[in-house]
Amino acid sequence: xxxxxxxxxxxxxxxxxxxxxxxxxxxxxxxxxxxxxxxxxxxxxxxxxxxxxxxxxxxxxxxxxxxxxxxxxxxxxxxxxxxxxxxxxxxxxxxxxxxxxxxxxxxxxxxxxxxxxxxxxxxxxxxxxxxxxxxxxxxxxxxxxxxxxxxxxxxxxxxxxxxxxxxxxxxxxxxxxxxxxxxxx
Numbered sequence: 001x002x003x004x005x006x007x008x009x010x011x012x013x014x015x016x017x018x019x020x021x022x023x024x025x026x027x028x029x030x031x032x033x034x035x036x037x038x039x040x041x042x043x044x045x046x047x048x049x050x051x052x053x054x055x056x057x058x059x060x061x062x063x064x065x066x067x068x069x070x071x072x073x074x075x076x077x078x079x080x081x082x083x084x085x086x087x088x089x090x091x092x093x094x095x096x097x098x099x100x101x102x103x104x105x106x107x108x109x110x111x112x113x114x115x116x117x118x119x120x121x122x123x124x125x126x127x128x129x130x131x132x133x134x135x136x137x138x139x140x141x142x143x144x145x146x147x148x149x150x151x152x153x154x155x156x157x158x159x160x161x162x163x164x165x166x167x168x169x170x171x172x173x174x175x176x177x178x179x180x181x182x183x184x185x
Contacts (some may be wrong), residue, residue, distance in 0.1 A: 035099030035112045043103050045096060048113055056113055056137045056145060073130070076134075076151075077123035084126045088155040090119075094132060097157025102136065109141035122151065130154035 032048035067079035091097070093160045095114055118131040132154050137147040152160050 032100070032113055032115045033095060035096075035103055035110050035114065037103040037106050037110050039108055043100055047101060047126070052111075052113065056139065056147070073119045073121045074124060076120050076131070082126060083121070083123060083128040084112050086128045088129065088130055090130045090154040090155060091156075094152065094154050094157045098152050098159070099157075101159065102138070104136075107141040111139045113137040113139075117149075119149070119154070129160075131160060155173075 017176065032053060034046055034048045034052055036044045038044050095116065098113055099114060102114075103110060113136070114136045117135060120131050120133055122129045122131045130153075131151045134150050134152055135147065136150055139145050147164040148162050150163075151161040152159055
């Protein structure tokens, strides 16, 4: 009798773990969107696929806020919460506008991947601006890849500030700077 109950509990545990794994396997995909410039003035937009994210080495999220829970915006800048007025309003299509802005002067075949990190309020001189903190990864038409973090305006999709840019170095073509490639110790 005990063996029967033990087998049932083990089976329920295995099924529960399997359901949890299947439902949480591709959660990090939901927050990425892909924009691709197909012709001179045409941009395609879709949710990023797992194959695309594997190509750009997108890391899985360690913590996630469910989409149905409204997140509070974090204040950025000095004199936080001392806002007299807001100079913009959040738009629902800010991510599409950002994708179009980033691809505006790129060659056809270029892809931009955008992941929303958080919604913020930037405070400057007593005025508040709704901004979005994002991670942007670009694969150019030539196949080069680079990424950066950015603050984007929540209304217009314009990039306001960037940091953590990828630095590309040509390792094979650098002149010897007085250091041996194989030092002897």
